[in-house]
Amino acid sequence: MANALIALGGNVGDVRATFQRAIPEICRRAQATLTARSSDYITPPWGEEQQPAFVNACIAIETATAPHALLAILHDVERMSGRDRAQETRWGPRTLDLDLIAYDDLILDTPELTLPHPRLFERGFVLVPLAEIVPERRISGRRVDEALRAVSRDGIRPLPSVQ
Template identity: 80%
Template structure:
């Protein structure tokens, strides 16, 4: 089994409910078990700033799929929840965004997949939830909690748990 870190984001629809359903679907499609799940965080939009705030979270899974197959499973889950990568604006509004952040200690650079995620160390909205679930994890030689200390986290707000 491999250890993978996945970032979740969205700002269209009932994002937190989408996350719950998407995480279950990721585990099913990725032949994986959920090892950890962060809280949900309300975050300012990144890239295209004239849109509603996002909700972001991260999960750690143990999976039997190789990195490319896992990425394909993540894209299938995004489509299941209404994402159409071919017809959306970059960094624009979306129901669900799933990014494969890291897969064990692999470094991959192909047209389809770059690991670790190339913008990981620029994004507080990913590092904050990652630091919650894996603060000591090394990615590309950097400890997550230490990388977090070097990015702005203005406007990132931890949300209370959903009431069941």
């Protein structure tokens, strides 16, 4: 079994409800066990800044599904949640964005998938929830909690638990 880290984000519709549906669907399709789930965080938009704030979170799963197959599952779950990658603006509004952040210690660079995620260490909106669930995890030789110290946390705040 591999340990995979997945970042979730969105800013269209009821994003937290979308997360509530998407996480079990990812686990079902990937025959995975959810081992950790961060809090949800409200975060400022990144890239294209003229859009509503995002909600972001991270999960850790144990799965035997290979990385490319897992990525395909993530894209299917995005589509199921109303995302159409072909019709959207890069870094623009979306119902659900699922990024495979890391898969064990695998280093991979293919046209479809780069692991670890190439912009992980630039993104407070990923590192904050990731540090909540796996602070001591090393990715590319860097501890998540240490990497978080090098990025801005401005505008990132936890949301109250969903009951």
